[in-house]
Amino acid sequence: MTLLNRMVMISAAVLAMAAPAVAQDDRPSITIGVQALPAGFAPSMNISNVGQRVNYSIFDELVRRAYWEGEKGDGAELAPSLATEWRNVSDNEWEVDIRTDVTFHDGTPMTAEDVAFSFSEERVFGEDRIVAVGPTYFGNFVDVEAVDEDTVRFTTAAPDPIFPYRFTTTMGKVVPKDYYLEVGLEQFNLEPIGTGPYKLAEFRPGELIRLESYDDYWGGLPPAREITFVEIPEQSARITGLMTGELDFITDVSPDQKDILAQSDSVQLMPAMIDNSRIIVFNTFEPPMDDPYLRRAMSYAADRQAVVEALWGGDSQVLPELTFPAHGEIFKERKAAEYDPEEAQRLLEMSDYNGEELILRIHNGYYTNFLEVSQVLQQMWREAGINVTIELFDNGSTSFDGTWHMRSWSNGMQMPDITHPLVNVWGDTSVRTVPDDYRHTWTPPERLYELQDLLNTTIDREERLDYFREALDLVEQEAPQMELFQNVDYFGVRQGINWKPYSFFMMDLGPNNLSFE
Amino acid sequence: MRARALLARGLRMVATLLVVAIAVFFMVRLSGDPVTILAGPDADPLYIERMRVRWGLDRPLYEQLLAFFGGALRGEFGYSMKIGIPASELFLERLPATLLLGFCSLALSILVGLPLGIAAALKHNSALDRFVMSLSVMAFSMPNFFLGVLFILLFSLQLRWLPSYGSGSLAHLVMPVLTLGLSSAGAIARFTRSCMLDVLNQPYMLAARARGIRPQRRTFLHALPNASIPLVTILGLRLGDLIAGAIIVETVFAWPGVGRLLAESVANRDLAVVQVIVLATAATMVLANLAVDLLYGWLDPRVRKS
Numbered sequence: 001m002t003l004l005n006r007m008v009m010i011s012a013a014v015l016a017m018a019a020p021a022v023a024q025d026d027r028p029s030i031t032i033g034v035q036a037l038p039a040g041f042a043p044s045m046n047i048s049n050v051g052q053r054v055n056y057s058i059f060d061e062l063v064r065r066a067y068w069e070g071e072k073g074d075g076a077e078l079a080p081s082l083a084t085e086w087r088n089v090s091d092n093e094w095e096v097d098i099r100t101d102v103t104f105h106d107g108t109p110m111t112a113e114d115v116a117f118s119f120s121e122e123r124v125f126g127e128d129r130i131v132a133v134g135p136t137y138f139g140n141f142v143d144v145e146a147v148d149e150d151t152v153r154f155t156t157a158a159p160d161p162i163f164p165y166r167f168t169t170t171m172g173k174v175v176p177k178d179y180y181l182e183v184g185l186e187q188f189n190l191e192p193i194g195t196g197p198y199k200l201a202e203f204r205p206g207e208l209i210r211l212e213s214y215d216d217y218w219g220g221l222p223p224a225r226e227i228t229f230v231e232i233p234e235q236s237a238r239i240t241g242l243m244t245g246e247l248d249f250i251t252d253v254s255p256d257q258k259d260i261l262a263q264s265d266s267v268q269l270m271p272a273m274i275d276n277s278r279i280i281v282f283n284t285f286e287p288p289m290d291d292p293y294l295r296r297a298m299s300y301a302a303d304r305q306a307v308v309e310a311l312w313g314g315d316s317q318v319l320p321e322l323t324f325p326a327h328g329e330i331f332k333e334r335k336a337a338e339y340d341p342e343e344a345q346r347l348l349e350m351s352d353y354n355g356e357e358l359i360l361r362i363h364n365g366y367y368t369n370f371l372e373v374s375q376v377l378q379q380m381w382r383e384a385g386i387n388v389t390i391e392l393f394d395n396g397s398t399s400f401d402g403t404w405h406m407r408s409w410s411n412g413m414q415m416p417d418i419t420h421p422l423v424n425v426w427g428d429t430s431v432r433t434v435p436d437d438y439r440h441t442w443t444p445p446e447r448l449y450e451l452q453d454l455l456n457t458t459i460d461r462e463e464r465l466d467y468f469r470e471a472l473d474l475v476e477q478e479a480p481q482m483e484l485f486q487n488v489d490y491f492g493v494r495q496g497i498n499w500k501p502y503s504f505f506m507m508d509l510g511p512n513n514l515s516f517e
Numbered sequence: 518m519r520a521r522a523l524l525a526r527g528l529r530m531v532a533t534l535l536v537v538a539i540a541v542f543f544m545v546r547l548s549g550d551p552v553t554i555l556a557g558p559d560a561d562p563l564y565i566e567r568m569r570v571r572w573g574l575d576r577p578l579y580e581q582l583l584a585f586f587g588g589a590l591r592g593e594f595g596y597s598m599k600i601g602i603p604a605s606e607l608f609l610e611r612l613p614a615t616l617l618l619g620f621c622s623l624a625l626s627i628l629v630g631l632p633l634g635i636a637a638a639l640k641h642n643s644a645l646d647r648f649v650m651s652l653s654v655m656a657f658s659m660p661n662f663f664l665g666v667l668f669i670l671l672f673s674l675q676l677r678w679l680p681s682y683g684s685g686s687l688a689h690l691v692m693p694v695l696t697l698g699l700s701s702a703g704a705i706a707r708f709t710r711s712c713m714l715d716v717l718n719q720p721y722m723l724a725a726r727a728r729g730i731r732p733q734r735r736t737f738l739h740a741l742p743n744a745s746i747p748l749v750t751i752l753g754l755r756l757g758d759l760i761a762g763a764i765i766v767e768t769v770f771a772w773p774g775v776g777r778l779l780a781e782s783v784a785n786r787d788l789a790v791v792q793v794i795v796l797a798t799a800a801t802m803v804l805a806n807l808a809v810d811l812l813y814g815w816l817d818p819r820v821r822k823s
């Protein structure tokens with residue numbers, strides 16, 4: 001072989017090796033204008049909508065909810081993620097097989113030890129756990145251990161019909177044990193290492209978050225080279241940025257601005273129905289709101305459909321109590337709250353209400369359009385003879401001080417099972433039911449707790465549905481809350497980007513859900 | 518004598534800052550429990566309890582106050598409860614952007630407001646005077662958020678000349694500086710006009726004219742220095758307002774400055790960050806007042822002598 005031939009071959013080899021890198025550089029960088037950025041990235045510290053929006057790209061859940069399979073991004077089936085299979089090996093034991101080709105962003109392989117630690121007594125369910133909120137999701141775990149390099153065994157206190165669903169929430173994300181323990185939760189929150197399609201490259205609090213593609217991602221090459229989330233509080237600046245091409249995505253478009261995007265040729269308007277409902281919670285300890293007849297009368301006197309039509313252009317829907325579309329057949333079976341002025345009048349007459357002023361406290365600016373919603377409801381209640389005054393408040397413990405009769409709140413379905421949001425909002429550890437919590441609004445009857453225990457431990461599907469029906473009937477009778485409608489988020493997306501919003505707060509920007517024309 | 522006056526002045530400054538520090542310490546705590554606001558409506562009680570312990574909010578108020586002053590004397594102003602990094606670090610990161618915006622808009626407001634005010638005074642009751650005053654009133658009274666959004670619609674959406682948000686280039690600076698600067702320019706023009714009119718009617722101006730001094734010389738060497746004494750006051754106020762005076766403009770244009778940080782921190786009751794920004798703002802205001810007093814002495818011999 002001549003020297004020239006050798007040089008040609010070496011050059012060809014070098015070019016061949018360089019080819020993927022060149023191809024990677026062709027991937028676009030995208031910029032997303034958001035109303036607010038999270039304050040960090042640790043999944044347990046950033047459960048809010050702004051937190052999940054970003055950390056979904058950095059971490060992976062052990063098991064994923066296949067949102068993408070639903071036409072509206074609302075699929076409720078389970079999909080393998082870092083876990084490939086899971087099986088019930090005895091009544092109270094589950095074994096989970098994990099992938100062995102996954103690496104964290106620092107290049108270290110993900111092991112069964114990392115998975116076991118992520119859901120361990122030390123981190124999420126023990127007395128001195130690192131993550132305070134852990135038991136809400138994994139409170140029935142009693143032991144977690146790595147059996148071999150690709151198997152983790154979980155032991156639960158009782159049979160667990162929703163075991164795999166527990167890992168589909170933001171708390172189901174896997175963290176690297178050694179790094180997590182070495183730096184501690186607070187530093188991990190600012191300098192996260194996960195297994196997701198993008199790794200953190202830059203964080204300027206309140207200004208921007210820049211993520212870089214993690215090219216060794218186990219799920220395939222991420223479609224974007226870089227993703228930058230930019231905080232732009234002013235909506236008109238976000239909309240303008242999208243229309244001028246400075247931004248590729250924008251979030252938090254208000255209903256009254258959506259038509260501007262819908263009429264533009266250069267952008268797509270994408271509504272997303274979120275598994276989160278806007279509700280009013282009654283303070284059942286404050287007379288006359290201690291009267292269930294009055295609470296039910298208020299529910300019947302509110303024409304929620306008119307609210308949805310007027311303020312959301314019909315994009316949202318009225319929900320039955322504590323039930324979401326992802327619950328499947330039971331959602332179709334239950335009736336959404338009815339507008340029935342005659343029934344409202346009948347219940348009102350049965351109540352002890354004598355026209356007293358009732359105070360509705362709403363968290364100013366927290367829920368889109370909620371002041372307008374409250375004002376419409378106030379008028380409807382007035383027509384029914386119920387006198388309601390609206391008070392605006394900043395969130396916090398003082399907003400629970402003094403006299404108030406009802407307040408704005410929301411119910412989120414963290415996992416696609418009938419137990420959610422029921423156990424989170426009216427369970428025996430919920431902040432709304434614990435007597436010494438400042439947010440205590442109702443003490444449910446013992447039977448409701450019994451039904452929740454049965455739901456949490458019964459495997460038979462039909463039996464569970466029967467328990468759930470009974471629980472819903474009980475809540476409707478007692479009316480500690482009234483469902484209003486499902487939350488809708490509007491995204492603006494540049495034309496030429498193929499992407500689907502999901503029915504929860506995360507943005508999936510990975511290979512599964514993002515491509516470019 | 519001068520040293521004693523300066524010492525008294527310095528002590529008053531320290532006392533002012535002390536009062537501001539105590540006031541802000543109590544006010545942010547009286548307006549609601551910061552942990553429950555930061556943690557959200559459904560936060561786990563154990564999480565809330567841990568946060569209280571972590572940030573020392575479980576301790577008696579007087580202990581928190583002592584810890585705050587002890588830290589401040591060492592140059593430590595506590596940590597942001599939201600982000601978990603030192604509040605002073607967050608503040609200093611944002612300060613250059615705010616100072617850039619503040620000084621540029623102050624320069625613009627002087628460059629536009631001062632000549633327009635002088636011209637209006639010299640052409641008192643003319644069409645020019647009325648035109649300038651109408652413009653000034655409009656610029657001064659138009660809310661920043663409205664003017665900012667109008668600029669975005671015009672320069673970004675329609676003309677596509679300027680970026681609609683952010684920082685990093687001269688183009689990014691144009692709209693925030695125009696929004697902030699034009700509003701101040703309106704105020705300065707009106708104030709300059711009224712100060713100049715006062716001076717122009719003084720007997721010494723008539724005497725200067727009688728001595729045959731040329732109009733330009735009369736305006737710039739006789740009238741303006743005398744009119745500038747009250748003008749310095751208003752410019753001092755603008756200077757003192759540099760740090761936290763652009764909350765709305767920074768929010769509208771997503772300008773990463775201290776004003777936006779303050780708005781977010783107040784909404785989140787991020788105690789340490791609010792405290793450090795309010796203290797810095799107060800210190801700037803106090804220093805600006807001192808600078809104005811010194812300038813009075815330099816401009817007006819009567820003040821110097823007194």
